[in-house]
Amino acid sequence: MGFGELGFDSPAIDRAGGRIQLSANDLKAKVDAFNTELQSYGQPWGSDxxxxxxxxxxxxxxxxxxxxxxxNIAELSEYGNSVRVMAATYRESEDLSAIEVNRVRDILG
Incomplete structure:
Protein backbone atom coordinates (compact mmCIF):
# COMPACT_ATOMS: atom_id res chain seq x y z
CA MET A 1 0.00 0.00 0.00
CA GLY A 2 1.48 3.30 -1.06
CA PHE A 3 1.46 6.70 0.52
CA GLY A 4 -2.03 8.12 0.91
CA GLU A 5 -3.79 4.80 0.33
CA LEU A 6 -6.28 3.50 2.81
CA GLY A 7 -6.89 -0.20 3.14
CA PHE A 8 -8.95 -2.47 5.31
CA ASP A 9 -8.46 -6.10 6.19
CA SER A 10 -12.11 -7.11 5.87
CA PRO A 11 -11.57 -10.75 6.91
CA ALA A 12 -9.70 -9.63 10.06
CA ILE A 13 -12.48 -7.16 10.89
CA ASP A 14 -15.07 -9.90 10.38
CA ARG A 15 -13.11 -12.28 12.64
CA ALA A 16 -12.90 -9.57 15.30
CA GLY A 17 -16.68 -9.12 15.16
CA GLY A 18 -17.11 -12.86 15.52
CA ARG A 19 -14.81 -12.89 18.54
CA ILE A 20 -16.82 -10.06 20.12
CA GLN A 21 -20.00 -12.10 19.64
CA LEU A 22 -18.24 -15.17 21.06
CA SER A 23 -17.26 -13.12 24.11
CA ALA A 24 -20.90 -12.12 24.57
CA ASN A 25 -21.95 -15.78 24.37
CA ASP A 26 -19.24 -16.78 26.86
CA LEU A 27 -20.33 -14.03 29.24
CA LYS A 28 -23.96 -15.16 28.95
CA ALA A 29 -22.94 -18.73 29.84
CA LYS A 30 -21.02 -17.47 32.88
CA VAL A 31 -23.92 -15.30 34.04
CA ASP A 32 -26.30 -18.25 33.60
CA ALA A 33 -23.97 -20.48 35.66
CA PHE A 34 -23.68 -17.76 38.31
CA ASN A 35 -27.46 -17.39 38.40
CA THR A 36 -27.89 -21.16 38.79
CA GLU A 37 -25.43 -21.14 41.68
CA LEU A 38 -27.24 -18.26 43.37
CA GLN A 39 -30.58 -20.05 43.02
CA SER A 40 -29.10 -23.19 44.58
CA TYR A 41 -28.62 -21.36 47.89
CA GLY A 42 -32.33 -20.80 48.31
CA GLN A 43 -33.11 -18.16 50.94
CA PRO A 44 -30.35 -18.54 53.54
CA TRP A 45 -31.36 -15.35 55.39
CA GLY A 46 -34.33 -17.03 57.04
CA SER A 47 -37.98 -16.10 57.35
CA ASP A 48 -38.04 -13.88 60.44
CA ASN A 72 -24.70 -5.51 28.54
CA ILE A 73 -24.54 -8.95 26.94
CA ALA A 74 -27.10 -7.92 24.33
CA GLU A 75 -25.16 -4.71 23.58
CA LEU A 76 -21.88 -6.58 23.31
CA SER A 77 -23.41 -9.06 20.90
CA GLU A 78 -24.87 -6.20 18.84
CA TYR A 79 -21.44 -4.52 18.69
CA GLY A 80 -20.01 -7.76 17.34
CA ASN A 81 -22.74 -7.93 14.73
CA SER A 82 -22.14 -4.29 13.76
CA VAL A 83 -18.43 -4.95 13.31
CA ARG A 84 -19.24 -7.89 11.04
CA VAL A 85 -21.64 -5.73 9.00
CA MET A 86 -18.89 -3.11 8.73
CA ALA A 87 -16.48 -5.76 7.42
CA ALA A 88 -19.02 -6.87 4.81
CA THR A 89 -19.56 -3.25 3.75
CA TYR A 90 -15.80 -2.71 3.36
CA ARG A 91 -15.52 -5.92 1.37
CA GLU A 92 -18.39 -4.88 -0.93
CA SER A 93 -16.84 -1.42 -1.39
CA GLU A 94 -13.48 -2.94 -2.30
CA ASP A 95 -15.15 -5.29 -4.79
CA LEU A 96 -17.09 -2.43 -6.39
CA SER A 97 -13.94 -0.30 -6.55
CA ALA A 98 -12.08 -3.11 -8.31
CA ILE A 99 -14.91 -3.44 -10.84
CA GLU A 100 -14.88 0.31 -11.53
CA VAL A 101 -11.09 0.44 -11.86
CA ASN A 102 -11.18 -2.48 -14.31
CA ARG A 103 -13.97 -0.79 -16.25
CA VAL A 104 -11.93 2.43 -16.56
CA ARG A 105 -8.87 0.41 -17.57
CA ASP A 106 -10.91 -1.35 -20.27
CA ILE A 107 -12.23 1.98 -21.56
CA LEU A 108 -8.75 3.51 -21.67
CA GLY A 109 -7.36 0.41 -23.32
Missing part, protein backbone atom coordinates in the same frame (compact mmCIF):
# COMPACT_ATOMS: atom_id res chain seq x y z
CA UNK A 49 -38.55 -10.11 60.14
CA UNK A 50 -34.85 -9.35 59.60
CA UNK A 51 -34.55 -12.21 57.13
CA UNK A 52 -37.53 -10.92 55.18
CA UNK A 53 -35.94 -7.45 54.96
CA UNK A 54 -32.67 -8.96 53.82
CA UNK A 55 -34.56 -11.04 51.26
CA UNK A 56 -36.37 -7.99 49.89
CA UNK A 57 -33.08 -6.09 49.54
CA UNK A 58 -31.41 -9.09 47.96
CA UNK A 59 -34.23 -9.55 45.45
CA UNK A 60 -34.13 -5.89 44.37
CA UNK A 61 -30.35 -5.96 43.96
CA UNK A 62 -30.48 -9.32 42.19
CA UNK A 63 -33.06 -8.11 39.67
CA UNK A 64 -31.11 -4.94 38.89
CA UNK A 65 -27.86 -6.87 38.52
CA UNK A 66 -29.37 -9.51 36.22
CA UNK A 67 -31.03 -6.83 34.10
CA UNK A 68 -27.68 -5.02 33.76
CA UNK A 69 -25.90 -8.24 32.82
CA UNK A 70 -28.51 -9.10 30.18
CA UNK A 71 -28.50 -5.60 28.69
Missing amino acids: DVGMLIGMCYQAIYEIAMECFQE
